Amino acid sequence: MIVGSGHAGAQGAESLRREGYAGRIVLIGAEPHLPYQRPPLSKKLLAGELTFERALIKSAAYYEQARIELRRGERVRAIECRQRRVTLESGATLVYDRLLLCPGSEARRLNVPGVDLGGVFYLRTIDEVESIRARCRPGARLVVVGGGYIGLEIAATCVKLGLDVTVLEMMDRVMNRVVAPEVSTFFAAEHSGHGVKLHCNTAVAAFEGDAEVRQVVCSDGRRFTADVVVIGVGIVAVTDVAAAAGITCDNGIVVDEYCRTSDPDVFAAGDCTDHPSRRYGRRVRLESVDNAFEQARSAAANMLGKSVVHDKVPWFWSDQFDLKLLIVGLSHGYDRCLLRGDPQTHSFSACYLREGELIALDAVNNPKDYMAARKLITERARPDLSRLPDVSVALRDCV
Numbered sequence: 497m498i499v500g501s502g503h504a505g506a507q508g509a510e511s512l513r514r515e516g517y518a519g520r521i522v523l524i525g526a527e528p529h530l531p532y533q534r535p536p537l538s539k540k541l542l543a544g545e546l547t548f549e550r551a552l553i554k555s556a557a558y559y560e561q562a563r564i565e566l567r568r569g570e571r572v573r574a575i576e577c578r579q580r581r582v583t584l585e586s587g588a589t590l591v592y593d594r595l596l597l598c599p600g601s602e603a604r605r606l607n608v609p610g611v612d613l614g615g616v617f618y619l620r621t622i623d624e625v626e627s628i629r630a631r632c633r634p635g636a637r638l639v640v641v642g643g644g645y646i647g648l649e650i651a652a653t654c655v656k657l658g659l660d661v662t663v664l665e666m667m668d669r670v671m672n673r674v675v676a677p678e679v680s681t682f683f684a685a686e687h688s689g690h691g692v693k694l695h696c697n698t699a700v701a702a703f704e705g706d707a708e709v710r711q712v713v714c715s716d717g718r719r720f721t722a723d724v725v726v727i728g729v730g731i732v733a734v735t736d737v738a739a740a741a742g743i744t745c746d747n748g749i750v751v752d753e754y755c756r757t758s759d760p761d762v763f764a765a766g767d768c769t770d771h772p773s774r775r776y777g778r779r780v781r782l783e784s785v786d787n788a789f790e791q792a793r794s795a796a797a798n799m800l801g802k803s804v805v806h807d808k809v810p811w812f813w814s815d816q817f818d819l820k821l822l823i824v825g826l827s828h829g830y831d832r833c834l835l836r837g838d839p840q841t842h843s844f845s846a847c848y849l850r851e852g853e854l855i856a857l858d859a860v861n862n863p864k865d866y867m868a869a870r871k872l873i874t875e876r877a878r879p880d881l882s883r884l885p886d887v888s889v890a891l892r893d894c895v
């Protein structure tokens with residue numbers, strides 16, 4: 497049984513079949529749709545450049561052929577580990593032999609007055625994208641709260657659609673949590689150049705309006721007029737049902753390198769997990785499609801009695817305007833950042849080092865550096881710092 501039919505849940509079901517499992521697979525998902533890809537939500541789906549059908553992970557026929565019993569629009573309310581039983585919101589109960597938890601994450605809520613007004617949205621599901629799109633007419637004033645990846649992707653998409661876009665970011669720079677100041681500065685300039693009005697050091701204190709939002713009020717008293725607001729202030733792992741079942745949860749559902757939770761019959765994969773990273777020597781919680789797919793593959797094998805360690809160097813991507821940002825590794829704790837190439841050319845990389853070792857790299861329109869860095873970071877390479885900034889030397893030859 498698999499709970500949650502996002503990237504990890506769908507992959508887990510497919511991997512069980514690929515691993516040769518011939519028994520019953522039940523995939524339970526709270527959303528009413530077939531499993532779909534989330535990254536296009538803030539990109540091509542919001543832009544109207546991709547149909548929902550093209551964003552599906554697999555067609556309906558696939559689940560039928562693979563004998564995966566997909567229970568859409570059903571939410572698991574409780575798990576009783578001792579009885580190996582789940583209860584759905586409808587009251588129905590189902591028993592399992594092995595359980596894979598993939599409930600993902602949900603948008604962090606902004607707890608300020610007026611947040612429930614009409615026209616104030618989060619963006620995590622296709623239904624939310626459709627509601628936002630219904631208001632995306634040219635000239636409409638959109639205020640995006642949060643200058644992280646998702647906020648900036650929404651801003652880039654909507655300014656292209658002809659909306660008047662303002663981004664309010666509480667910190668002193670955009671994507672503060674994940675990239676170096678040099679990279680933030682580059683993306684901020686790109687957004688301004690495309691007409692996005694970006695305000696950092698700006699915290700939202702309230703939304704005002706009658707039934708519909710009209711004004712965004714900031715803690716320093718500034719006001720921004722809005723027809724539509726999208727909040728993108730991070731996510732939180734979904735742990736409610738697991739925690740209530742007595743499964744150990746901390747920053748997420750705690751699993752070991754084999755994707756096992758504190759209950760021997762229950763595994764977990766995807767955004768919801770807090771898992772060990774040997775490469776970084778600490779526990780991590782990742783918000784990435786690649787992690788969801790890879791962890792679900794390992795979990796499926798381990799549910800069938802194999803011993804597959806999940807320990808990949810993570811990678812992420814973000815598309816904004818004509819910029820493809822590829823991030824490999826985790827830069828947290830870096831003591832030096834060196835640029836390869838000139839941001840003015842729209843193709844460069846930021847290399848993050850700790851005690852001489854390459855720990856992460858951000859590649860902007862630079863897939864070559866990204867590919868080389870995946871290998872170097874895995875191998876714990878120590879680049880020659882005098883050669884690293886020289887773009888005439890291939891990254892792999894800097895070691």
Ligand SMILES: Cc1cc2nc3c(=O)[nH]c(=O)nc-3n(C[C@H](O)[C@H](O)[C@H](O)COP(=O)(O)OP(=O)(O)OC[C@H]3O[C@@H](n4cnc5c(N)ncnc54)[C@H](O)[C@@H]3O)c2cc1C
Pocket residue numbers: 499500501502503504505524525526527534535536537538570571572573598599600601619620621646734737765766767768782783784785786788811812813814815
């Ligand atoms: C707008 C947006 C853009 C993104 N862009 C990128 C990107 O460019 N690159 C990238 O790598 N990542 C991106 N991500 C992140 C990526 O989508 C996630 O890392 C990925 O979806 C995680 O997969 P998951 O299966 O763990 O969780 P999810 O995809 O969140 O799926 C979890 C599912 O479980 C369901 N569920 C939860 N609780 C229950 C329950 N009790 N019973 C039944 N079902 C339940 C939920 O409804 C949901 O459908 C983006 C995310 C968003 C929202």
